[in-house]
Amino acid sequence: xxPPSAHRETRILDADDIRRAVTRISHEIVExxxxxxxxxxxxxxxxxxxxxEQIAANISVIEEGRTVALGTVDVSMYxxxxxxxxxxxxxxxxxxCDLTGATVVLVDNVLYTGRTVRAALEALNDHGRPRAxxxxxxxxxGHRELxxxxxxxxxxxxxxxxxxxxxxxxxxxxxxxxxxxxG
Amino acid sequence: MKHLIxxxxxxxxxxxxxxxxxxxxxxxNSRPVPKVPALRGRTVASVxxxxxxxxxxxxxxxxxxxxxxxxxxxxxxxxxxxxxxxRDTIETLSAMGVDAFVxxxxxxxxxxxxxxxxxxxxxxxxxxxxxxPTQALLDAFTVTRSFGDxxxxxxxxxxxxxxxxxxxxxxxxxxxxxxxxxxxTAVAPSTLLPAGGLxxxxxxAHGIDDVVGECDVLYMLRMQRExxxxxxxxxxxxxxxxFGLDPARAARLPAHSLVMHPGPMNRGVEMLVxxxxxxxxxxLAQVANGVSVRMAVLFSLLGGAAAxxxxxxx
Numbered sequence: 001x002x003p004p005s006a007h008r009e010t011r012i013l014d015a016d017d018i019r020r021a022v023t024r025i026s027h028e029i030v031e032x033x034x035x036x037x038x039x040x041x042x043x044x045x046x047x048x049x050x051x052x053e054q055i056a057a058n059i060s061v062i063e064e065g066r067t068v069a070l071g072t073v074d075v076s077m078y079x080x081x082x083x084x085x086x087x088x089x090x091x092x093x094x095x096x097c098d099l100t101g102a103t104v105v106l107v108d109n110v111l112y113t114g115r116t117v118r119a120a121l122e123a124l125n126d127h128g129r130p131r132a133x134x135x136x137x138x139x140x141x142g143h144r145e146l147x148x149x150x151x152x153x154x155x156x157x158x159x160x161x162x163x164x165x166x167x168x169x170x171x172x173x174x175x176x177x178x179x180x181x182x183g
Numbered sequence: 184m185k186h187l188i189x190x191x192x193x194x195x196x197x198x199x200x201x202x203x204x205x206x207x208x209x210x211x212n213s214r215p216v217p218k219v220p221a222l223r224g225r226t227v228a229s230v231x232x233x234x235x236x237x238x239x240x241x242x243x244x245x246x247x248x249x250x251x252x253x254x255x256x257x258x259x260x261x262x263x264x265x266x267x268x269x270r271d272t273i274e275t276l277s278a279m280g281v282d283a284f285v286x287x288x289x290x291x292x293x294x295x296x297x298x299x300x301x302x303x304x305x306x307x308x309x310x311x312x313x314x315x316p317t318q319a320l321l322d323a324f325t326v327t328r329s330f331g332d333x334x335x336x337x338x339x340x341x342x343x344x345x346x347x348x349x350x351x352x353x354x355x356x357x358x359x360x361x362x363x364x365x366x367x368t369a370v371a372p373s374t375l376l377p378a379g380g381l382x383x384x385x386x387x388a389h390g391i392d393d394v395v396g397e398c399d400v401l402y403m404l405r406m407q408r409e410x411x412x413x414x415x416x417x418x419x420x421x422x423x424x425x426f427g428l429d430p431a432r433a434a435r436l437p438a439h440s441l442v443m444h445p446g447p448m449n450r451g452v453e454m455l456v457x458x459x460x461x462x463x464x465x466x467l468a469q470v471a472n473g474v475s476v477r478m479a480v481l482f483s484l485l486g487g488a489a490a491x492x493x494x495x496x497x
Binding site: 074076077078082083087088089092093094122123126127 | 200203204206207209210211214216218219220221222249482485486
């Protein structure tokens with residue numbers, strides 16, 4: 001029998017917080033890349049895709065007339081843990097143009113070990129040599145295993161490794177499962 | 184799923200998952216540099232005891248595009264005395280460190296036997312009259328993607344024309360197409376229908392004219408000339424007259440219909456029309472899709488969910 005456990009869910013951001021975070025990140029991207037030329041926003045499949053879509057839409061409003069290319073990248077073929085755990089491809093990659101010379105903003109929902117981002121960087125390489133790659137995430141939950149850091153962060157959230165962090169348009173929820181000693 | 188020996192063990196959901204992974208592989212194949220590091224360090228050995236060009240090259244291309252190393256063993260069946268030497272071959276190659284064997288043999292059941300002699304993954308690339316599972320999967324991929332039907336063949340009528348009895352392609356295809364919901368008709372002379380009957384749900388027609396006006400897919404099988412000797416078909420000319428696709432019949436195909444053929448084609452026997460003149464011909468698409476689908480099979484067995492779960496260390 002499993003030991004008794006308590007399950008706790010904490011909502012740390014609500015829908016409005018998410019919207020504000022994405023808007024702020026969009027402004028920061030515009031500010032940082034004023035003369036950057038071609039800007040390509042690429043969401044990591046699948047959690048980063050809706051965020052990338054919103055960022056790209058925001059940027060074209062903030063800077064009227066600036067065209068922002070939007071793409072997605074699936075990292076499953078580039079993971080370093082293939083065959084250590086089940087790797088199931090999510091949805092195919094769709095990179096709209098040759099990335100050579102472009103500034104790429106890579107977008108994901110949660111930054112954790114950094115291994116997904118490492119795989120994404122390798123995946124992007126197969127589509128050209130970007131001038132620069134920047135990283136935007138809604139939640140940075142720590143516990144990095146690789147020298148990777150985000151350029152744009154919605155919120156830094158200290159977590160335990162056993163926690164589960166869910167990010168969606170309606171908010172961010174941390175699920176904690178704790179073992180409870182009987183009696 | 185540890186091996187891929189037959190389509191029999193696959194249900195519609197598992198077939199759908201493989202086709203979804205093949206979509207990823209098709210995207211990779213469309214890139215300027217169609218190669219990903221997914222299976223770096225893995226070795227795929229193709230062991231072909233029967234002649235094949237496209238299947239062997241298709242598997243080797245698939246393995247290379249996933250960055251696996253490949254080795255090839257070709258043997259004419261006559262030089263090998265099955266049993267002992269076949270087993271020795273597999274055990275020798277296994278000892279060199281092979282992660283997957285892609286096996287073709289003229290005898291049914293050899294790929295299944297190979298699973299007993301190695302810990303590696305075994306993929307059936309065609310055994311006797313038995314099965315050719317990757318062909319059926321790539322054909323299902325070709326049909327569903329051509330029609331934009333997702334992972335279902337519901338409502339599609341597929342006519343498979345030719346030597347059903349001796350065709351491992353037909354056997355695997357009928358199984359997969361029926362599972363995905365297609366209406367399948369086997370079109371063949373009664374001498375070329377399997378003695379044990381057809382799988383449930385498969386109808387029979389005895390002339391191509393019965394299906395050509397209303398099928399969504401006309402799937403032509405190769406008429407194997409060696410069958411002529413055994414008097415199963417009285418004369419090639421008569422076969423062509425009743426089962427060949429000629430220009431007049433091609434003109435009666437509905438505008439959306441696809442024409443498929445697993446190759447190699449017998450021009451002048453079952454194909455009396457140049458397929459490059461058929462707007463619905465998907466024969467070259469089948470070859471291209473074959474690489475994507477075999478990549479999906481290799482990845483799913485060697486690197487995907489199945490492999491991880493088999494090892495129980497997810």
